Amino acid sequence: MINFNEQILDSDFKLSIHSRGFNYGDALFETIKTSYGKLLFWEDHYFRLMASMRIMRMEIPMNFTMEFLEEQIKKTLEANKLRQASARIKLLVQRNEGGLYLPDNNDVDFIIIVQEIKEDFYLLKNEFYEIDLFKDYYVSPTLLSTLKTNNKAINVVGSIYAKENNLNNCLLLNTNKHVIEALNGNVFVVKGNEIKTPPITDGCLKGIMRKQLLEIIKTIPEYKLIEASISPFELQKADEIFITNAVVGIQPVTKYRKKTYTNKVSKILLQKINIKLRLD
Known part of the structure; x- marks a missing residue:
């Protein structure tokens, strides 16, 4: 299950072929680790995303608070039965479709994808690298x-x-x-x-x-x-x-x-x- 603009949808949900993230790479993302529902270093991820959106001249929605996005991530974890596990979160923000290189507007969509991982915290990797x-x-x-x-x-x-x-x-x-x-x-x-x-x-x-x-x-x-x-x-x-x-x-x-x-x-x-x- 994924989260697309607050809607929990099946993971086979298809984005429009006019998606600006798909056509122009006009998107930003954060990769976040969670451990039993706790978002690790969430404040730093959030402020990096906000700063990046400003640099990309994306319009930051009024409801894009740290609390709102955290709630949406946890809602997605819950839908995938991962609140009591560890997971890799991808929070992607893309400019709304419309326009060519020049967008029709600077409003955004967001998508949250979750994937279970084994390590609850950080382990030393001893394998040959x-x-x-x-x-x-x-x-x-x-x-x-x-x-x-x-x-x-x-x-x-x-x-x-x-x-x-x-x-x-x-x-x-x-x-x-x-x-x-x-x-x-x-x-x-x-x-x-x-x-x-x-x-x-x-x-x-x-x-x-x-x-x-x-x-x-x-x-x-x-x-x-x-x-x-x-x-x-x-x-x-x-x-x-x-x-x-x-x-x-x-x-x-x-x-x-x-x-x-x-x-x-x-x-x-x-x-x-x-x-x-x-x-x-």
């Missing part, structure tokens, strides 16, 4: 590249490349040839006591888990947080690399080309993330 660079195409570092829109062609092609080369993931580069993120999340590089991640100005996604970790790392005196451009050369000099997103949490990287990595910092940060969730 290999990455490489995806260099066929580059990300232009602009404000639009920091948004979660339906324009994800580079992520799709990059994912196919990763599968063809037996990789678990790839890192994307911007037009300045700096590493900015993975195909499905932000990237952190550890060298000694320094934990480095690309700045938003390099074009990386303004990730929710990234935000949580920036706040946590600043409270750990043993480590120094650096937001600065990362060159591909630095990857082979690093002690540790990990990828973050709101559903998986922290994914340690095992191998990049001939270099292998530890996961010491990943363990520490994952523990602190889970403690934060228990306290909230």
Whole structure:
């Protein structure tokens, strides 16, 4: 069952062929993890969505409060019998159909899709995880590249490349040839006591888990947080690399080309993330 503009409908519901999300990628989305009905980091997701809608010049409905959307998500979980389980939520907002590149209006529809997942909180992933660079195409570092829109062609092609080369993931580069993120999340590089991640100005996604970790790392005196451009050369000099997103949490990287990595910092940060969730 899905939620389309407050209506609970069968999951085989079909969107119009004139959907702007389908035709032009004129849509934004948030991927949210829930644990037994609790929306993890919901406030951060909500404010990112509102900021993104303003950047995309979408009209924000008066009823689009944090409480209203949370209620709609929980209503969808209930319809799918997932209030007492863990789930992956996709909250998609698209501009109403009409017009070509220029829309007829800036009003929006919303769609909520839910899918059950196994992990209630965040677990350390110990399995072998290999990455490489995806260099066929580059990300232009602009404000639009920091948004979660339906324009994800580079992520799709990059994912196919990763599968063809037996990789678990790839890192994307911007037009300045700096590493900015993975195909499905932000990237952190550890060298000694320094934990480095690309700045938003390099074009990386303004990730929710990234935000949580920036706040946590600043409270750990043993480590120094650096937001600065990362060159591909630095990857082979690093002690540790990990990828973050709101559903998986922290994914340690095992191998990049001939270099292998530890996961010491990943363990520490994952523990602190889970403690934060228990306290909230």
